[in-house]
Amino acid sequence: MSKSEVTPAGRKALSAVLCLGVGLTALSAAAPALAQEQEAAEETRTMQTVTITATKREQTLQDVPIAVSVVDDTTIERAAIVDLNDLQSIIPSLRVGQLQSSANTNFVIRGFGNGANNAGIEPSVGVFIDGVYRSRSASQISDLPNIERVEVLRGPQSTLFGKNASAGVISVVTKKPQYEFGGVVDGTISNENGYRANGYVTGPLAENLAGAVGVTYNKRDGYVEDIGTGTETNERNRWGIRGDLLFEPDVNTSFRLMADYDQIDELCCAAANVVNGPTGAIVQAIGGQIVPEDPYSYRVAYNLPSTNKVDNGGLSLQADFDFEKVRLTSITAYRMSRLETNQDSDFTGADLLGENSNKTDIDTFTQEFRLTSTDGERLDWMVGGFYFDEKVDIQNALLYGTDYRAYANALAGGLNPNTGVITDILAGLESALGLPVGTTLAQAGQGFRDDAGQDNTAWSLFGTVDYRLTDRLTATIGLNYTEDKKDARNSIQATDVLSSLDFVAIGFAQTMAGFGVNAQNPAQVAAFAQANPAAFAAIQAAVQNPAQNPLLALQPLQFLPPFLGFPNAVEDGRSKDSATTYTLRLAYDVNDNLNTYVSYATGFKATSWNLSRDSRPFASDFIPGSPVTSPPSSPIRDAGLALPNLTTGSRYAGPEDSTVFEVGLKGVYSNVAFNLAYFDQTIEGFQSNVFTGTGFALANAGKQSNKGLEFDVTWNPISNLQLMVAGTLQDPVYDSFPNSASGDLSGEKVYGIPEVATSTAATYFFDVAGWDAYVRGDWQYESAVDHFDSDAEQAAFGEQKKVNTFNASTGFTNESGLGVTLWVRNVFNDEYITTAFPAVAQAGSYMGYPVAPRSYGVTLRKTF
Structure with missing residues (x-):
């Protein structure tokens, strides 16, 4: 069976959901009669109305004819969701992966997403907090303070948002300051010596002026023991503060000024040995420790702790002016992100890589203007403009450690397996070449130091028009025109003598x-x-x-061959892209409880530059080869820029162009609400960034598609019980990807994306001695998927990823606002590798990030 085929389990689940959709329609038709019979006795069954602003105007969730999931503050509290990483446990279409550092977090919607491991790559999933675009993962993962709701929009959204939303949007909305004094304070104690505290207070400061301040503090010991350094890694050590002012001089004018700063200073993140290849014996022979093939022991052996320090901050001003039949909105924002990391990237107790440090500074200015109609007649419209200006500066170092020469000699055949003695083969080479013996090749401190950066400016005009053709039928047209310009640079000082030979x-x-x-x-x-x-x-x-x-x-x-910096005489380091994208939609209200829609939308993401040591000239610009072989002419060689052992790869990945066709059905009744959507989504030129064992290969997949069904159902069968089930059934395929790092993947299934992903939850409400109480359980399931798109690598790795995770919580609240919550995440210690990769410079070995083990705690909360 080819990878692109849906498995029997997937077909069975697909059939089940189709039956579910039919059953829900029948249930929806019967629900009014059921409600009329029991309306007086069971008023508490009425479904809560959820208001969202994803379409840049307030609408109920059921009235919005797009695929969107909403998580409100009540669910965040009951499900013990702490940051954006936890959202995936209740939104099946969303995947969140934290990689080798606290700042490398990747968001994926419907199988599409990128942006980690390279500051030159902006994510395909855009994250907005109070309307302000957060361009990198390091500025997206702060603990969530004073949240009102999180809206996850699936598919391209460029006609609603001005910047990079080719795969979807995560929109976080915080609570506005109030004119009545109030607030909340909570504290959490959890296992692994975890302590978390949050405080939020709001109230009047003067006439027409209200303010709010929120603070967060989160500290926890690491749950992974590093027996090499004697430290604990995968810890939590972060805090943040946020101030918010709301000034409303009159009923038609408001200003909201927000400032925030947060800091992360942690040891993270541990990669465990999953497959111990032949190089493992060499690592141990030179004195390095390994915890072989035991990833769920949560023990590793490194020779230096992996440090992460991230500072984020920003200032934004939103101004709203209500005129006759129209509202003008302006959002002005400045964001800064400072990242400093140093990782033990060989993930062993041997000092093979003595340093893999990164220092990234990102400064971003954005300005958005919107005009939105407010008359509520047959025509609703919104037009806007967006400006983006960002500067990225990167300094990296990848340097060999003190054990590297012995390791290189052993790899070259100098290790006697009987005695463990390593012959210095490189000394013979040094002598033959007339180089200083013992001090030239494979020396500690040799490697790469690079200085990279990018200046990015972009602007867009966007808007939507909703026209009610009849009282029940609405047509929508949306347009976006974007221009994006980047000036990129990268220069590397290469000091690895061996790789230059x-x-x-x-x-x-x-x-x-x-x-x-x-x-x-x-x-x-x-x-x-x-x-x-x-x-x-x-x-x-x-x-x-x-x-x-x-x-x-x-x-x-020769792991670190010479690098040709750019711009140079052949490569100017510049890109300029433009695109027009659009949305077409028809929405029909079948009755007051049921509506349906059909839509077609396109999206766009501009060129992403490879701002890393893995940036290499395109094959069209350079033909590798030794002068001895008389390689053919090529632009870089003709310009006299050729270097010994210079290899090819990519300088950038060109734009992504996405399209999605979608049909949806939404219903809300007295005790049941549901959403069902069929989607067929494609991205031309998806920017794939795959780790190869020594670096990352950035390339455009010719065409990647995904089609499937999404559903979510909330049902109150009795007044005290709420049931929820949501899921995604999908079939992701590389339609065309002939030049991937793993060869021609055309027609193959996209690795890492499950065919079936579901989230199920049950909450029961009851009273205990005057306290309002609940007990909640949720289950996250994902069908088995490969970790690699290469069949050979997957066969060598063996293990697939399959998620079967349960979480539980119970809480009690009294009339005075005092509450207590007991929670457990990953109740049964579900074990799987979140992300796997070939070990660095260790052929045959594979590493992976194991999922966090069971965690539990108690939270005390006081609302006033």
Whole structure:
């Protein structure tokens, strides 16, 4: 069976959901009669009306004809959701992955998402907090203070949001300051010595002026023991403060000024050894510790702790002016993000990589203007403009450690398995090349130091028009025009002498010297070739043959080949993209309880530059090869920019263009509400960023698609019980991806995206001695998926990812506002690897990030 086929389990689940959709329609038709019979006795069954602002105007969730999930503050409290990472447990279409640092968080909606591990890549899933765009994951993961709701919009949303929403949007809305004094304070004690405190207070400051202040503090020991350094990693150590002023000089004018600052200073994140390949024995032979093939012991062995420090802050001003039949909104914002990390990226107790540090500074200014109609007649419209100006500065260092030379000698065949003695093979090479012996090749401190950056300016005009053709039928047209310009740069100081050696040229020089020819003298070489053409051709072939040139056996040790910086004479480091995207939709109200819609929308994301040490010239600009092989002409070679062992890859990934066709059905009745949507979504040129073991390969997938069904149902079968089930059934496929890092993936299933993902929850409400109480349980399920798109790598890794996680909580609140919540996440210690990858410079070994084990705690809360 090819990877693109839906499995029997997927077909069975798909059939079940189709039956569920039919059943819900029948249930919806019967619900009014049921409600009339029991309306007086069971008023508490009435479904709560949820108001959202995803469409830039207030509407109820059921009235919005788009695929959107909403999590309000009550659900956040009851489900013990602390930050955006936890949202995926109740929104099946959303996946959130935290990778090697606290700042590397990736958001995926309907299988589409990227943006981690490279500051040049903006995410395909846009995150907005109070209307302000957060351009990188480091500025998105703060603990959630004073949240009112979180709205997750699925599919491209460029006609509603001005910046990068090709796959979807996460919109976080916080509570406005109030003119009555009030607030909440809560404290949590949890396992692993966890302590969390939050406080929020609001009230009047003067006539027409209200203010609010929120603070968060979150500290917890690490749940992973690092037996190499004696520390605990995967800890929590973060805090934040947020101030909010609301000034309303009259009923038609309001100003909201918000300022925030938060800091993360943690040891994170541990990658465990899942497959211990042949290099594991070498690591141990040179004195390095490994905890082999036991990822769920939550024990690792590193030689240095992985530090993370992230500082985020910003200031925004939203101004709203109500005129006759129209509202003018202006949102002006400045954001800054400062990231400093240093990771033990070989993930062993050996000092192979002594430093993998990153310092990234991002400064962002955004300005948005919107005009929104307010007359409520047959025509509703919104038009807006968005401006984005961002500066990114990056400094990286990837340097070898003190054990690297011994490791390189062992990889080169210098390890005696019987005695454990390692012969210094590189010393012989140094001597043969006339280099200082013992101090030249594979030395601690050698590697890469790079200085990269990007200046990005963009602007867009966008808007939507809703026209009620009849009292029940509404047509929507939305447009967005975007221009995006980037000036990128990257320069690297490469000091790895071993990786700079051209072993073909060296072998050629040594062979020619035997004939008395100086290979550095073109005239002597030409004369020899003319006099001895057959012999010269044989020499050229021999130096490229590992059987005849033993130096070629050392090529696998050249992990950090020389880097060609840009801009240069061939590559200008500039990109300029523009696109027009649109939304077309028809929405029909079947009756007051049931509506349906059909829509077609397009989205766009501009070019993303590879601002990392893995940035390499395109194959169209350079043809690798030793001068000995007489490689064909290419622009970089013709410009005199060729370097020994220079390899090709990508400087950037071109724009993403997304389309989605969607049909939806929404219903709300006295005791049941449901949403059902079929989607067929495609991204042309999806910006794929895949770790290969020594770096990241950034490339455009020709075409990636996903189609399926999404559903969510909330049902109150009795007045005290609420049931919820939500799910996504999908079939993600690489329609065309001939040049991936794993070869031609065209027609293959996209790895890491489950065919079936569901979230189920039950909440029961009751009274205990005058206290309002509840007990809640939820279950997150994802069908098994591969960790790699390469069949060979997946076979070597073996384990698939399958999620089967339960969470539970219970809470009690009295009339004075005092409450207590007891909660457990991952009740049964579900075990799976969230993300897997080839071990760095350790062929045959694989690492992975194990899911967090069971956590539990108690929260005390006082509302006033």
